[in-house]
Amino acid sequence: MEKYHHVVIGAGINGSCTAFQLAKRGTKVLLLEKFLLPHSRGSSHGQSRGIRKAYPDPFFTALMEEAYKEWEDIEKKTGVKLIKKTGLLCFAENKNIKFINDTIDSFKKVPGAQNTVYNSKQLREKFPCVRLGKSALGCYDPSGGVIFADKALKCIQDLCKEYGVVIKDGEDVEDIKHNSNSVHISTTSGSRFTAQSCVICPGPWGGPLLAKLGYQVPLKPVKIPVYY
Incomplete structure (x- = not known):
């Protein structure tokens, strides 16, 4: 089982920035992403x-x-x-x-x-x-x-690596267990991680992931067309 100070779930702009800020403070951080990077399934993709x-x-x-x-x-x-x-x-x-x-x-x-x-x-x-x-x-x-959205996300993730963040993509979280001292995370690939804290930034996949922790949040992903 790999050990970290913090695990961040979701490598979109929110999760990547969170991991970057935590790593800047000298902590050992793992950034988990459900899909293979880069991808266009989240809200951080596209040119602008x-x-x-x-x-x-x-x-x-x-x-x-x-x-x-x-x-x-x-x-x-x-x-x-x-x-x-x-x-x-x-x-x-x-x-x-x-x-x-x-x-x-x-x-x-x-x-x-x-x-x-x-x-x-x-x-x-x-x-x-x-x-x-x-x-x-x-x-x-x-x-x-x-x-510039795609560029910004890549720059953040590059800085994450410079500051020691471990980024693992293609890792779909299967279960999260926690107590007052630690968090234990397992993925569908069979990987297991433990940390002092976990930050959840999965975007549209927040509902099912939070349900694993016992939180029934009525989240409904909505596609918003934007015209210029």
Whole structure:
């Protein structure tokens, strides 16, 4: 039985980042992935994802302040450009729409988070391609842009290896046993691992895996089409 400080289940962007952060702290980490890497079954695959600080919840705006610093550090460590800042304009045709006002308020509550607010006249002058009414309101996030998803995931996993993370793919977790001191994990391939803790980041496969621990969480995977 292989022994680690931490086992992370799921090598998508959440699991890989978790393993990286744990390894940076000098611990022995195992990252388990159900499918053979790389694969396109999770939510981390593909060329790009949007990235921004413009959220209607100040918690996420503040969190993204920290996230951007982490991504900049990863770019420096790997020498790979991962973010293209294009700017992001959020707007509503009615200035009383809750989403746009909450987004503007979130920027106000986070020190140093830059943004520009436009009334309807300013929107028409600055963005003539967007035709909005006289009651429109906009919020421009200069940090918004695109993060290169596949590249970002690979960079994180490469850094994991540099920091000593053991990555095992094709390892489908069959059972998890735990007590107050340790966690014991077995996979369908017959492998067995023990650790002081286990972090579960399986994405759409969270329901069946959590059920092994006695947690009946009503998770329902949903496919979301995104158009640009």
